[in-house]
Amino acid sequence: MANKQSSAKVQPRMVPLRYVLTPIAIVFLAIVILMIVSAVAPKPAKKPIEIKAPLVEIMPLVKEAVTFHIESQGSVSPRTETTLISQVSGNVVNVSDKFKVGGFFKQGEVLLEIDDINYQVALVQAESRLGTAQASLVEEQARVEQAKEEWLLSGKSLADAPLVALRQPQLQKAQAELKAAQANLQQAKVTLNRTKIVAPYDAMLRAKYVDIGQFVSTGSQIAMTFAVDYAEVRLPVKQRDILFLDLPKINQEKSFGSAVELTLVIGNEQFHWSSKISRYEGVVDSQSRVHYVVAQIDNPYALLGATRQSELRIGTFVNAKITGQTVENVIAIPRSAISGANTIYLLDSDNKLHIQTIDVLRSDSEYLYTQDELNPDYQLVKTKLETPIDGMTLRTLASESTNVQTGES
Structure with missing residues (x-):
């Protein structure tokens, strides 16, 4: 009985057709409704694409007289430095209280003295020899006069007398010995004076x-x-800057050139010294290719007379600002307005761009200077442009500001 039931086949149940068609109908109806809504919905208005010209800052081109300043630097050195050498020998018996490093001596002031006893003795001996030579000369002159008288007694002329008969060789010998004695005395005095070492000029001891x-x-x-x-x-001065300096005349004494301002910063305080170019070395350094000018600072230690300048010590490293020549009809262009080495952007009255290269007269850290004849109606573009094209239209900050103010009013 049980086997008969298990062997019977199970019939599958049929799904009603409405359950299959209903979802398909719903999807189709949604699509139709969406198409109808899209067709009847108002379309958004299309706005025209507005391409604005680049906005730039401009400045006028002004020709003016420009006084160039050349920056340099260097160390302070003495105009004369001397190593004093002893010309005599002996013990140092006396030294000045100022004979120490940094001591100041006026010209001719004694630094130290060397024992001079031997040289005083030599001086006395030289004086004695001079006295002997003078006496010998007087004695020989008397003998010459006596020889002349004796020759004349012979009835002959002095012109016929031989030199030996008139004692001329003996007289010349006596005269020569006198000159030698005088020279020895002079030498003894000089040697004695050299036992005192004196300052050759107004000097400081180094x-x-x-x-x-x-x-x-x-x-x-x-x-x-x-x-x-x-x-x-x-x-040191570069080749391109040497042309703008006033150099002293080579063939004139005490001739000075451009003014020089020396500065030194110590902590929060800045010191200034006024000087002038005293000479131009006239030689180009073979390695650095620079020229050298020399600035002179009078009375650097404020030891000679009144001075309002601070003390400037030897060896100090200072910065220098040299006042160069004044050049007329120069246009100063900020470095921010330079593209590449010497290209500038100009804007005409129609706000059209003009790209132009210039001849650079001189440059410094802030400006390039030119004497080119640029259109005075053009304005200099100070703003950097990414893709400049000759003839492109630009907007200026000045015109944009005017438009904004007009719109607000």
Whole structure:
């Protein structure tokens, strides 16, 4: 019985057709409704695409007289530096209280003294030899006169007398010995004076090599001094800048060129010194290809007379601003307005762009200078342009500001 039931076949149930067609109808109806709505809905108005010209800042082209300034730098050095050498030998018996590094001496002031006893003795001996020579000459002159009288007694003329008979060789010998004695005396005085080492000019002591009690020999170094009446600063100048300087005349004494302002910053304080170019070396450095001019600073240590300038020490590294020549009809162009090496952008009255290259007269950190004849009706474009095209239209900040104000009113 059970086997008969399991072997019977199960008939599948049929799904009603409405369950299949209803979803399809709904989807189709939604599509139709969407198409109808899209067809009858108002379309948005199309706005024209507005392409604005680049906005730039401009400035007028103005010709003016420009005084060029050349920047440089250098170290302060003495105009004269001397190593004092002993010309005599002996013990140092006396030194000045100022005989120390940094000590100041007026010209002719004694720095130190060397024991002079031997040279005083030599002077006395020279004076003695001079006295002997003078006496010998007087004696020989008397003998010459006596020889002449004796020759005349013979009835002969002095013109016929031989030189030996008139004692001329003996007289010349006595005269020569007198001159030698005079020279020896002069030499003894000079040598004695050299036992005192004096300042050759108004000087400051830079180094000393001996002190009291020390024995010095001829040729020994005593001290090193430098002049303080004025100092110098050797300034390098580029080839393109040397043409704009006023250089001193080579064939004129005490001729000065362009004014130079020296500056030094120490902490928060800045010091200034006024100077002038005293000479131009006239040689181009073979390695750096620069020229050198020398600025002179009078009385750098404020030791000689009244001065309002601060002390400027030897060896100080200073910055220099040289006042160059004044050139007429120059246009100064900011570096921000330069494209490449020498290309500028100009704007005409119709706001059209003109690309132009210029000849650069000179340049510095802020400006390029030119004397080119540029159209005075054009304006200089100061704004950088990404893709400049000659003849393209530009907008200016000035015109945009005017438009905004007009719209608000």
